[in-house]
Amino acid sequence: MDYRKLDQQDSLSIFRNEFYLKEDQIYMDGNSLGLLSKRAENTLLQSINDWKNYGIDGWTSGDNPWFYLSEKLGEKSATLVGGKSKEVIVTGSITSNLHQLISTFYCPSGTKSKILADELTFPSDIYAIKSQIELRGLNPETHLVQVKSKDGMTLNEDDIIQAMTKDIALILLPSVLYRSGQLLDMKKLTAAAHERNILIGFDLAHSIGALPHNLHDWGVDFAVWCNYKYLNSGPGGVGGLYVHEKHHSLKPGLSGWFGSKKEKQFDMDHTITPSEDVGKFQIGTPHIFSCAPLLGSLEIFEEASITLIREKSLKLTNYLMFLLEEFTPELTICNPREDHRRGGHVSLQHDEAARICKALKASGVIPDFRSPNIIRLAPIALYNNFEDVWKVAMILKEIMENKEYEKYEEGRNIVA
Numbered sequence: 225m226d227y228r229k230l231d232q233q234d235s236l237s238i239f240r241n242e243f244y245l246k247e248d249q250i251y252m253d254g255n256s257l258g259l260l261s262k263r264a265e266n267t268l269l270q271s272i273n274d275w276k277n278y279g280i281d282g283w284t285s286g287d288n289p290w291f292y293l294s295e296k297l298g299e300k301s302a303t304l305v306g307g308k309s310k311e312v313i314v315t316g317s318i319t320s321n322l323h324q325l326i327s328t329f330y331c332p333s334g335t336k337s338k339i340l341a342d343e344l345t346f347p348s349d350i351y352a353i354k355s356q357i358e359l360r361g362l363n364p365e366t367h368l369v370q371v372k373s374k375d376g377m378t379l380n381e382d383d384i385i386q387a388m389t390k391d392i393a394l395i396l397l398p399s400v401l402y403r404s405g406q407l408l409d410m411k412k413l414t415a416a417a418h419e420r421n422i423l424i425g426f427d428l429a430h431s432i433g434a435l436p437h438n439l440h441d442w443g444v445d446f447a448v449w450c451n452y453k454y455l456n457s458g459p460g461g462v463g464g465l466y467v468h469e470k471h472h473s474l475k476p477g478l479s480g481w482f483g484s485k486k487e488k489q490f491d492m493d494h495t496i497t498p499s500e501d502v503g504k505f506q507i508g509t510p511h512i513f514s515c516a517p518l519l520g521s522l523e524i525f526e527e528a529s530i531t532l533i534r535e536k537s538l539k540l541t542n543y544l545m546f547l548l549e550e551f552t553p554e555l556t557i558c559n560p561r562e563d564h565r566r567g568g569h570v571s572l573q574h575d576e577a578a579r580i581c582k583a584l585k586a587s588g589v590i591p592d593f594r595s596p597n598i599i600r601l602a603p604i605a606l607y608n609n610f611e612d613v614w615k616v617a618m619i620l621k622e623i624m625e626n627k628e629y630e631k632y633e634e635g636r637n638i639v640a
């Protein structure tokens with residue numbers, strides 16, 4: 225496989241020019257922090273201009289009045305998660321949205337009182353679950369059940385389904401596991417949960433913008449995500465949430481004035497009249513400057529289409545795995561190999577992972593490291609090409625053959 229041929233056949237190559245890429249660098253960390261596009265920069269600058277020109281009137285004036293921005297961005301994100309526009313809102317962060325939705329959906333009743341998660345998930349999700357259990361006066365030691373992994377890297381859907389016992393009230397799982405990149409079968413897990421009368425939600429941090437979802441049709445009860453990874457909205461960019469329309473009559477666990485029906489919000493009544501759709505799960509004033517870049521960024525996704533993005537992403541990661549198997553056999557590929565079981569990054573295991581990442585950075589490749597021994601490489605469909613993948617594989621080959629990583633200190637940096 226020649227990268228030149230693959231690049232020639234790439235229908236998404238036109239989007240590469242829209243991003244700020246550095247000449248002497250190959251960025252493979254878009255799964256942690258996506259790069260800035262010119263369109264995202266423009267919509268951010270536009271929002272600053274609106275502030276300059278309109279002052280307080282920016283809430284209702286300009287092309288994108290701030291008062292409706294969260295709803296507008298929700299509508300624009302809906303196709304990416306397969307939700308209806310009234311089911312998606314851009315607000316909060318993953319962790320704050322988890323607090324909101326667990327506090328809404330977690331209704332321990334009698335012996336049906338536990339939350340099911342997994343032992344491989346992202347720590348913040350577990351911290352949120354534990355504190356929500358404690359807020360109900362219950363004990364996480366007994367009320368949080370974490371499905372075990374047999375190999376320390378992946379989960380077996382059947383093990384998860386077996387753990388859906390009568391005492392489980394709520395399930396929270398990742399769509400794609402942040403280390404191994406395993407993609408769970410959300411449709412199957414949702415059906416199994418509902419057969420057992422259990423509510424289920426997903427954390428889409430590592431799948432939104434990387435692959436298509438059908439949350440509404442699958443019947444998923446709720447989901448959360450961030451927009452700063454594959455969606456390129458910038459560091460700390462406001463996140464998103466989805467709640468299936470069948471739950472829109474629920475009372476939010478955490479209430480605040482931005483959850484009001486728009487026409488009622490400025491009545492300043494001490495009794496809230498909640499929005500009738502997903503908007504009710506907002507809490508306070510939206511962070512406009514970290515919403516604004518998403519406007520431009522989502523335009524690119526609309527034009528490129530998530531189907532083609534997924535297609536190219538699978539090709540890029542397949543190519544990367546093909547090259548690494550050939551040239552760096554000492555690195556163990558630990559993501560599942562089948563296309564329908566993996567997300568947008570390749571996960572590599574090696575005892576010297578931390579030092580290999582340092583050597584990669586010194587050679588102009590930006591990877592990311594997950595303690596203690598994982599290197600993640602994410603070639604991004606919108607701005608990486610097959611030549612990047614080829615070069616990264618060749619650089620890694622050199623590093624491994626010459627043990628170049630031995631020049632670097634062990635251990636991770638403060639942000640890894």
Ligand SMILES: *Cc1c(COP(=O)(O)O)cnc(C)c1O
Nearest residue numbers: 317318319346348402427429450
């Ligand atoms: C990135 C990530 C987070 C981060 O949460 P924030 O609240 O946005 O800081 C949480 N969970 C998962 C699975 C992630 O990948």
